[in-house]
Amino acid sequence: MGLLAFGDTGWGDELFFATLMTIAVAAAAIFIGFFLAAIFASFKLSKIRILNLIGSFYTTVFRGVPELLVIYLFFFGGSGAIMYVAKIFGYDGYIEINAFITGAISIGLISGAYSTEVFRGAIQSINKGQFEASEVLGFKKKIYYYKIIIPQMLRLALPNISNVWQITLKDTSLISVTGLVEIMRMSYIAAGSTRDPLFFYSFAAVLYLFLTFLSMKLFNKLELHYNKGY
Amino acid sequence: MDLDFISEHFPRLLKATKLTIELTCLSLFFGIFVGVFFAILRTSKNKILFFISYYYSYIFRGTPLLVQIFIIYFGLGQVEWIRESFLWIVLKEPYSCAILAFTLNTGAYSSEIFRSAFETINKGILEAAKGLGLNKTHTFFKIKLPIAIKQSLPAYGNEMILMLKGTSLASTVTLLDLTGVAKHIISTTFRPVEVFIVAGSIYLLMTFIIHNFIKFLEKRLYYPK
Numbered sequence: 001m002g003l004l005a006f007g008d009t010g011w012g013d014e015l016f017f018a019t020l021m022t023i024a025v026a027a028a029a030i031f032i033g034f035f036l037a038a039i040f041a042s043f044k045l046s047k048i049r050i051l052n053l054i055g056s057f058y059t060t061v062f063r064g065v066p067e068l069l070v071i072y073l074f075f076f077g078g079s080g081a082i083m084y085v086a087k088i089f090g091y092d093g094y095i096e097i098n099a100f101i102t103g104a105i106s107i108g109l110i111s112g113a114y115s116t117e118v119f120r121g122a123i124q125s126i127n128k129g130q131f132e133a134s135e136v137l138g139f140k141k142k143i144y145y146y147k148i149i150i151p152q153m154l155r156l157a158l159p160n161i162s163n164v165w166q167i168t169l170k171d172t173s174l175i176s177v178t179g180l181v182e183i184m185r186m187s188y189i190a191a192g193s194t195r196d197p198l199f200f201y202s203f204a205a206v207l208y209l210f211l212t213f214l215s216m217k218l219f220n221k222l223e224l225h226y227n228k229g230y
Numbered sequence: 231m232d233l234d235f236i237s238e239h240f241p242r243l244l245k246a247t248k249l250t251i252e253l254t255c256l257s258l259f260f261g262i263f264v265g266v267f268f269a270i271l272r273t274s275k276n277k278i279l280f281f282i283s284y285y286y287s288y289i290f291r292g293t294p295l296l297v298q299i300f301i302i303y304f305g306l307g308q309v310e311w312i313r314e315s316f317l318w319i320v321l322k323e324p325y326s327c328a329i330l331a332f333t334l335n336t337g338a339y340s341s342e343i344f345r346s347a348f349e350t351i352n353k354g355i356l357e358a359a360k361g362l363g364l365n366k367t368h369t370f371f372k373i374k375l376p377i378a379i380k381q382s383l384p385a386y387g388n389e390m391i392l393m394l395k396g397t398s399l400a401s402t403v404t405l406l407d408l409t410g411v412a413k414h415i416i417s418t419t420f421r422p423v424e425v426f427i428v429a430g431s432i433y434l435l436m437t438f439i440i441h442n443f444i445k446f447l448e449k450r451l452y453y454p455k
Contacts, residue, residue, distance in 0.1 A: 064391070064437040065430040066398030068409050077422035173294035177402065184296060191304065198305035205293045205301065212292040 032108025
């Protein structure tokens with residue numbers, strides 16, 4: 001257990017901050033994902049064919065291509081793309097995006113593809129009468145979506161959002177290949193310098209189990225709360 | 231888009247696809263047995279067997295695949311008695327380590343799929359089998375299993391696609407699968423977009439084939455209720 005001591009002698013504090021980093025990346029990614037999902041779910045539900053196609057293209061690509069490949073695309077291509085844009089505006093220097101942003105964007109895009117399907121499914125399972133009633137009552141589309149449809153949608157989507165969160169949390173382990181120091185990367189460093197990979201990777205597994213367990217409990221509570229009236 | 235660049239590297243990517251397909255098929259094949267085995271344990275009345283199966287699937291579904299591969303490939307080699315036992319034949323090669331990790335991972339997910347399929351079998355059918363005097367083995371192979379297979383097809387199709395994507399992690403233990411080769415080409419030529427488009431399309435083509443294969447099977451096995 002000396003290996004897990006806090007302070008200079010052990011890896012306890014390093015792994016603790018690495019865990020916080022994992023949570024931070026996962027949280028950033030899922031919010032980027034929600035934002036994208038709100039856009040693309042409305043694309044998929046719209047009556048305009050081209051928007052439907054764009055929505056389907058997004059979900060098919062990011063659910064069908066391995067996460068690692070997407071991460072490599074942004075890791076190697078991200079700064080190049082930004083420098084290209086900067087050049088147009090007359091900036092010629094070298095720009096590097098940090099690993100956190102690369103990771104959050106790439107995992108966010110993947111998580112968003114899953115969330116899109118979740119949001120779309122939840123909106124579709126809302127009773128048609130709710131839409132009709134809102135229209136009859138003279139609400140504007142924007143208002144009834146915010147006040148009537150989305151609150152109901154969130155309740156229906158909650159179990160699946162919980163799934164997406166778990167997937168996102170586990171996917172963050174892949175960002176370790178870009179050098180961002182989250183749980184996996186920290187375990188890799190610790191395993192390398194102590195020559196005890198079995199212990200550190202098993203401990204990483206325990207940390208992930210703890211995180212997934214905790215989030216499951218949290219989501220169960222949320223579900224109970226939002227299903228009070230049903 | 232540079233077509234010369236693409237045609238120059240396409241053969242290498244295609245060759246790497248072979249390894250990806252190989253890893254996917256082998257892990258899925260072994261994974262089915264692991265999955266069915268643990269699904270049966272889950273339905274057993276013995277508490278110990280139930281808990282073994284429950285925690286197996288809980289642990290493998292609650293941790294990232296990357297951790298599982300690293301524990302098996304980097305971790306287990308550290309233990310003295312494993313290195314001296316016959317297990318070392320399997321664990322010293324990254325190829326067999328990757329397959330072992332994928333098999334255990336997909337086994338955990340499919341055990342849940344098969345379990346829920348077994349649980350949804352109509353009780354009346356089982357009673358009818360009993361009434362007809364079929365013994366346990368017969369009931370299992372002739373009645374339970376066919377119904378469970380049909381029931382679990384859609385979910386299992388998803389799992390196949392997840393496994394296909396999961397094999398990309400083999401590149402983290404030095405194997406040159408499609409993602410591994412793609413990464414190598416990207417890091418030597420710095421052309422991420424072209425390589426992503428080509429490698430991504432190959433992956434999408436494979437998911438498309440799996441998706442349609444499952445749809446075809448579902449149609450074949452369909453019967454009106």
